[in-house]
Amino acid sequence: MEKINYAEIVHRCFRCGYCKFSSDYSAINCPSYAVYRFETYFSGGRMWLIRAWMNEELEWSEHFGEIMYSCSTCRNCVEHCVFKFNEQLVDVFISARSDMVEKGLVPKKVGEFFNNLAKFGNPWGYSGKRLEWVEKEYEGNEFLLHAGCVAAYDERGKVALKALVELLDAAGVDYGVFSDERCEGNEAMVMGEFGLFEHLMEENKRKFEERRVKRVLTPDPHSFNAFKNYYGVDVKHHTQLLWELVKNGELKLGRVEGKVTYHDPCFLGRWNGVYEEPRKILSRIASLYEMPRNRKNSFCCGGGSGNFYTDYLGGKESPARVRVREAGEVADILVTSCPACLMMFDNAVRDEGVELEVRDISEVMLEAMKS
Amino acid sequence: MVYEELKAIVGEEYVSKEPEELHIYSSDPGTMPATEPDYVVMPKTTEEVQKIVVVANKHKIPIVPMGGALALSGLVRPLKGGIVMDMKRMDSILEVNEKARYAVIEAGVTEGMLKAYLERNYPNLRLSTPDAPPIATVTANALIHGSGRLSQMYGFHSEMVTGMEVVLPTGEICRVGSCSISPYWFSRSPLPDLAGLFIGWFGRTGIVTKLGIKLFPKHRYRDVMIFVTENPSYVSDVIWRVAHTEMAEDITVWAQPRPEWAEGFQHTTIYITADSEEELKFKERIIRNALRDYIKQKEGGFLYLTPGMKATFLQEPMSQLVRFADVRKGGGFEYVGAILPVDLFDKAYRKGLEIVEKLGVDWAFSVRIIGRSHCMMFAYAYPFNRADDEDVEKARKALHETNLAVLEMGGIPWKAEEPAQQLILERMDEGAKILMKRVMDLLDPHGIMNPGNWEVK
Numbered sequence: 001m002e003k004i005n006y007a008e009i010v011h012r013c014f015r016c017g018y019c020k021f022s023s024d025y026s027a028i029n030c031p032s033y034a035v036y037r038f039e040t041y042f043s044g045g046r047m048w049l050i051r052a053w054m055n056e057e058l059e060w061s062e063h064f065g066e067i068m069y070s071c072s073t074c075r076n077c078v079e080h081c082v083f084k085f086n087e088q089l090v091d092v093f094i095s096a097r098s099d100m101v102e103k104g105l106v107p108k109k110v111g112e113f114f115n116n117l118a119k120f121g122n123p124w125g126y127s128g129k130r131l132e133w134v135e136k137e138y139e140g141n142e143f144l145l146h147a148g149c150v151a152a153y154d155e156r157g158k159v160a161l162k163a164l165v166e167l168l169d170a171a172g173v174d175y176g177v178f179s180d181e182r183c184e185g186n187e188a189m190v191m192g193e194f195g196l197f198e199h200l201m202e203e204n205k206r207k208f209e210e211r212r213v214k215r216v217l218t219p220d221p222h223s224f225n226a227f228k229n230y231y232g233v234d235v236k237h238h239t240q241l242l243w244e245l246v247k248n249g250e251l252k253l254g255r256v257e258g259k260v261t262y263h264d265p266c267f268l269g270r271w272n273g274v275y276e277e278p279r280k281i282l283s284r285i286a287s288l289y290e291m292p293r294n295r296k297n298s299f300c301c302g303g304g305s306g307n308f309y310t311d312y313l314g315g316k317e318s319p320a321r322v323r324v325r326e327a328g329e330v331a332d333i334l335v336t337s338c339p340a341c342l343m344m345f346d347n348a349v350r351d352e353g354v355e356l357e358v359r360d361i362s363e364v365m366l367e368a369m370k371s
Numbered sequence: 372m373v374y375e376e377l378k379a380i381v382g383e384e385y386v387s388k389e390p391e392e393l394h395i396y397s398s399d400p401g402t403m404p405a406t407e408p409d410y411v412v413m414p415k416t417t418e419e420v421q422k423i424v425v426v427a428n429k430h431k432i433p434i435v436p437m438g439g440a441l442a443l444s445g446l447v448r449p450l451k452g453g454i455v456m457d458m459k460r461m462d463s464i465l466e467v468n469e470k471a472r473y474a475v476i477e478a479g480v481t482e483g484m485l486k487a488y489l490e491r492n493y494p495n496l497r498l499s500t501p502d503a504p505p506i507a508t509v510t511a512n513a514l515i516h517g518s519g520r521l522s523q524m525y526g527f528h529s530e531m532v533t534g535m536e537v538v539l540p541t542g543e544i545c546r547v548g549s550c551s552i553s554p555y556w557f558s559r560s561p562l563p564d565l566a567g568l569f570i571g572w573f574g575r576t577g578i579v580t581k582l583g584i585k586l587f588p589k590h591r592y593r594d595v596m597i598f599v600t601e602n603p604s605y606v607s608d609v610i611w612r613v614a615h616t617e618m619a620e621d622i623t624v625w626a627q628p629r630p631e632w633a634e635g636f637q638h639t640t641i642y643i644t645a646d647s648e649e650e651l652k653f654k655e656r657i658i659r660n661a662l663r664d665y666i667k668q669k670e671g672g673f674l675y676l677t678p679g680m681k682a683t684f685l686q687e688p689m690s691q692l693v694r695f696a697d698v699r700k701g702g703g704f705e706y707v708g709a710i711l712p713v714d715l716f717d718k719a720y721r722k723g724l725e726i727v728e729k730l731g732v733d734w735a736f737s738v739r740i741i742g743r744s745h746c747m748m749f750a751y752a753y754p755f756n757r758a759d760d761e762d763v764e765k766a767r768k769a770l771h772e773t774n775l776a777v778l779e780m781g782g783i784p785w786k787a788e789e790p791a792q793q794l795i796l797e798r799m800d801e802g803a804k805i806l807m808k809r810v811m812d813l814l815d816p817h818g819i820m821n822p823g824n825w826e827v828k
Contacts, residue, residue, distance in 0.1 A: 011757040012696075012701060012702040012757075014703065016504040018506075021483055024487045025483025026491065027484075036384070037385070038387060045395050048395060049395065057394065061389070061390065061391070067391055082690040082691075084694075084697065085697075315384075
């Protein structure tokens, strides 16, 4: 990850607000603006604030830091900004964060996140081997199954990971895990801790080389993003492999009851353009209903860029709670393919008290396989 | 003290006195210098607005109501500090009366959201949208006499207001228009038109919290034609002829030095709508016929539009327009929106060229016809590089000279910056000024409402 020279870009933002919306302007689609509603909390506001900080018109403060880190880097702004520098918007925020990190200026919760990641290899500071329960240790298999931090530690994420493992076993996929897996560092990277990201990447890459990893499979779009775009390794997201298995008849699936809807995780969809494979799977095994905001207009769960830990986008109108309400209007089951989204929605459903099941695509497929 | 009181009204999360919010709410994207508020507050209900007004009166602290903050002329900069009230949390569409074709909305409803709501729920209805970005609010746009896609047929957006709910500067809530005596928000007539006390005042006389706005039929087919001339003296006649056919929904004219193929030409863009292809072709034929003399004499012709060009021109709002801000890779532009009689087009055009040549500024002219050529909004737009103080100053100078030129021609700068408001007031009929002052003093005895604007000295 290279820092961009954002000084050449920040003043070019007109603060026109196109980036707040979905394509048809029907909804505020910037998660942090949707929560806070102050003009400071959307991409335009951030661009102007970064410029003011850069020009020493504003001093850094905890509040400034929180504004910067409440961006979940969902890339809705990149998608809807009408200017030619749209592709660089999120890079500007990441680079500004990186400058903050270098100056030792990060909000308290972000600092905790980095410290835990540096010391323990995960954001929560858990110790011990994280994937001991998966019986297959990697031994030169076709795929290294990389769980990612959330699937490895979050209870809900673990359940989904177990479903994936069962599916892989059923299809005879040759895979193994590193029981002492460490974070691949995607969040460190988007949160501007480039040094930590590079350290994690080097460490992982060295291990990949030592243990002759050929291909990586991951259920975590955040990990997928780092492996694909920064590690340069051959990586598949689980939805991609699972669709291949279904298409080739290597996984025989029945159908599941109820209406399902699919939430596009930002790091899978807008960051990496994977929209169709999950839908192909779901339309084969269930009745799929789209939420009004889907694909490039998907509304972020609010967990990206470390927000699943820092919780700057929490509260009664958190993106996750808004999203489960939306899902409840069209379906009985909200399906996603990201452990962070799964965790966010699982909590949101409990907080909202709505009748909606939240499931990873692997879990729905497993049920379809057993039906 | 004020902060605690505001917090008690709207909740801690919707009031701020942090430097970050004060910085962002101190300016809009135009050239006017920043002036910081003391607080930013975001009410959700009329009652909260009312309570905030009471607090402001108690402490004699200014309030500046704000919509999308996209006027570009700095109208929502708090010139004397105080509270900036961001209205965008009041974003409910309260009613759409399909048969009477009006909507009742809260003040923070954006152009984009109402447009999308109608498209989804009332596909036979539309509103007249400005070419501002979709975050502009319907209410603020109407209150500053905005114009848009249906203004050629139905006038300024302020003329489309059917009623309003207002919190007066002294805290009373009142309704004006038919909604003052009826559950229906169909009209401002036949009562005394009290809405005029709040339209065009830049928030000096009260805070509009709800608005009734006219909706119009949405037709199935829509097309665009561009008639090109190389002589600005023809344009007012071209407009007159097209408006006379009553076949055009919207008429705009644009001229700019870039891209190269556009330089030196005036482009009259004519939008037509219909419920059948046959009707569309008929309208197109009538318009072509109205301009046949120009074509015959080779003084003008219709531009061939590729499907891509058509799609750009038919987009609502045209996102292309805001990209003008990046012409100098500097994120800024501002314009003088001159309201002028249409027959002054030639003079206004040439005057504009004189100014840009003299000052060496980048430019684009864009004109929208209001009513059946009752007048036009002639926008002299100047881009600037925000990071270059000299460039900003040059644009500011061009704006000032344009304001002067417009007033000399007998026009009125629309949504004028505070210095331009003073230029207008200098020329205003004394009696009108006395009346304006009396209205403001009467409604706002403590002078708390957006002070510094429309300041009658």
